[in-house]
Amino acid sequence: GQQVQQSPASLVLQEGENAELQCNFSSTATRLQWFYQHPGGRLVSLFYNPSGTKHTGRLTSTTVTNERRSSLHISSSQTTDSGTYFCAIDRSSNYQLIWGSGTKLIIKP
Amino acid sequence: EAAVTQSPRNKVAVTGGKVTLSCNQTNNHNNMYWYRQDTGHGLRLIHYSYGAGSTEKGDIPDGYKASRPSQENFSLILELATPSQTSVYFCASGDAGTNSDYTFGSGTRLLVI
Numbered sequence: 519g520q521q522v523q524q525s526p527a528s529l530v531l532q533e534g535e536n537a538e539l540q541c542n543f544s545s546t547a548t549r550l551q552w553f554y555q556h557p558g559g560r561l562v563s564l565f566y567n568p569s570g571t572k573h574t575g576r577l578t579s580t581t582v583t584n585e586r587r588s589s590l591h592i593s594s595s596q597t598t599d600s601g602t603y604f605c606a607i608d609r610s611s612n613y614q615l616i617w618g619s620g621t622k623l624i625i626k627p
Numbered sequence: 628e629a630a631v632t633q634s635p636r637n638k639v640a641v642t643g644g645k646v647t648l649s650c651n652q653t654n655n656h657n658n659m660y661w662y663r664q665d666t667g668h669g670l671r672l673i674h675y676s677y678g679a680g681s682t683e684k685g686d687i688p689d690g691y692k693a694s695r696p697s698q699e700n701f702s703l704i705l706e707l708a709t710p711s712q713t714s715v716y717f718c719a720s721g722d723a724g725t726n727s728d729y730t731f732g733s734g735t736r737l738l739v740i
Contacts, residue, residue: 522669551729561717561731604669614685617669 522607524618532626537592539621541605549608550581550588551615556601564590564603595625630654633718633732640739646705648735650718654728658721659701661685661693663714664734670717676701708739 521544531537543550552564565572565579567588572579576595581588592599602622606615631652640646652659657678662670672685674693682693690712692704705712715736721729 559715559734561719561734563729606669614672614675615670617671619667619669 522605522616522618524603524605524621526621527619528622528624530624530626531595533595533597535595537590537595537599537623537625539590539592539603539623541588541590541618543586543588543605543607543616546583546586547607547609550583551606551608552579552588552590553604553606554601555604555620592623595623597625597627599623600625631718631720631730631732633716633735635735636733637736638738640705640708640737642709642739644708646708646712646737646739648703648705648716648718648737650701650703650732651699652701652718652720652730653699654720654730655698656720656722656728656730657698659695660719660721661691661701661703662717662719663687663712664717665714673703673716708737710739713737713739 523542525540549568551566554564555561567579567581569581569583576593578591602620604617604620606617634649660675661673664670671687673687673691674685676682676695679697682695694702715734717734718732
């Protein structure tokens with residue numbers, strides 16, 4: 519079946535360093551989306567990015583669909599970036615998402 | 628402000644009891660979803676709905692039922708709760724036509740003892 523694998527499982531950085539999170543998926547995704555979960559549990563959508571590169575603030579998402587991979591780059595990390603980042607793919611074009619296990623990011627001051 | 632509201636935020640239930648988790652959305656989205664999240668894992672889809680009156684099984688539907696009586700409301704029902712259903716449950720709404728507009732509730736922390 520379709521699978522989503524994220525790496526690394528956890529990442530600890532000093533404030534100001536850049537973070538690179540990876541997502542690999544096992545079949546052609548109709549959509550790929552990145553989500554962020556706050557340490558307190560709240561989930562928010564970061565990027566819908568089925569292909570190409572998208573930017574918002576210090577975050578950049580790059581998806582190479584034919585290689586079945588996506589990355590999330592966080593530049594000049596801040597302590598408020600700490601939390602868990604998930605990627606998810608849509609199996610059916612109707613938002614039935616399959617989720618990776620997440621990358622837990624810890625930014626130390 | 629459009630939102631997804633879940634209730635209760637926390638729930639303690641006894642094994643064998645009935646539990647109903649409620650979700651209300653003001654986004655006017657057609658699709659609604661129930662997920663559970665266990666420690667160290669991503670979200671797993673339990674049930675979803677395409678609109679009022681519709682419920683569909685997700686990846687892990689066993690032991691759960693769902694009800695979508697209206698566009699705004701989507702409930703998850705545990706008829707006979709078991710300790711293995713202890714988890715954090717998230718409701719979400721979204722529409723295929725608005726790809727970035729996928730909104731989550733704050734979650735319900737359920738403990739079955």
